[in-house]
Amino acid sequence: MAPVLDQVKEELGDQVRILKIDVDKNPQAAQAYKVRGVPTFVLYKSGEMKWRQSGGVDRNSLISVIRNA
Numbered sequence: 001m002a003p004v005l006d007q008v009k010e011e012l013g014d015q016v017r018i019l020k021i022d023v024d025k026n027p028q029a030a031q032a033y034k035v036r037g038v039p040t041f042v043l044y045k046s047g048e049m050k051w052r053q054s055g056g057v058d059r060n061s062l063i064s065v066i067r068n069a
Contacts, residue, residue: 001039007059008066016066045069 005018023030023038033042037054043065044050050069057065 001056004057004059004062008062011059011063012066043069 002020005020009016009018021029021033023035029035033040035054039056040052040054041057041062042049042052051065
């Protein structure tokens with residue numbers, strides 16, 4: 001999924017901040033965000049969770065979700 005996230009960042013630039021968390025190296029973060037499957041995408045806007053999905057997401061769908069949040 002890293003290439004998809006890179007493409008999203010390239011298209012949206014400073015409109016988004018993308019954080020990648022390695023749940024194997026950070027099990028506390030995985031537990032805190034209730035990550036059960038990998039990958040899990042979580043979208044926050046102004047500190048509020050707007051969207052969450054486990055499993056792969058294509059570039060266009062992810063960009064659409066971000067723009068409509």
